[in-house]
Amino acid sequence: MPLIWPLVLTDGIEFGFAIKDFHWSNNAKNKAGVTCSILGIRRKSSKPKYIYSNTLKRLVKNINPYLIDSENIIVEKNTSSICGLPKMQNGNQPYDGGFLIFTEDEKRDFVEKSPESKRFFKKLVGSVEFIRGTHRWCLWIGKMRLSPRCEIIAV
Numbered sequence: 001m002p003l004i005w006p007l008v009l010t011d012g013i014e015f016g017f018a019i020k021d022f023h024w025s026n027n028a029k030n031k032a033g034v035t036c037s038i039l040g041i042r043r044k045s046s047k048p049k050y051i052y053s054n055t056l057k058r059l060v061k062n063i064n065p066y067l068i069d070s071e072n073i074i075v076e077k078n079t080s081s082i083c084g085l086p087k088m089q090n091g092n093q094p095y096d097g098g099f100l101i102f103t104e105d106e107k108r109d110f111v112e113k114s115p116e117s118k119r120f121f122k123k124l125v126g127s128v129e130f131i132r133g134t135h136r137w138c139l140w141i142g143k144m145r146l147s148p149r150c151e152i153i154a155v
Contacts, residue, residue: 005065015063
C-alpha cells in the first residue's frame with residue numbers, strides 16, 4: 001500500500017467505485033482460485049462514489065486504498081515506537097525448545113494427572129492457531145522459590 005497508492009492518489013485523483021473481493025476462476029488445469037478487486041480511478045468529482053460488495057451497492061463519501069469509506073490514510077511500516085517505548089527485540093517466541101508447549105490433548109492429560117497445574121497454563125496463539133481456530137498451551141511458570149523441603153513453589 002504505501003508504495004503505490006500515494007503515487008496514484010495524488011491531488012486531483014480519486015476512486016469513483018470499488019468492487020471488493022470477488023473470486024475469479026480460470027480454465028487452468030488445477031483451477032487456481034484468485035481473489036480480485038476492481039477500482040475505478042477518475043479525476044476528483046462531485047459525482048457519487050460506490051463500493052460494491054457481494055450484492056450490495058453502497059453510496060460513500062470517499063473510497064480509500066483499503067476499499068472502505070474513510071479518509072485516504074495509508075498505514076506505513078515503522079521500526080521505531082511512535083510513543084517512545086524501547087525497541088522490541090522479539091515477539092511471542094518461546095526459547096524452551098518446545099518442551100513447555102502443549103497441544104489441547106497434552107494439556108488435558110497433564111491437568112488430569114496434576115490438577116494443581118491448571119493455573120500455570122496460558123493459551124498460546126500464533127498465526128497458525130489464529131487462522132485455524134486451534135489452541136496450544138504454554139506451561140507458564142513465573143517466579144519461583146524453594147520451600148524449606150526443597151520443593152519448587154510458584155510465587
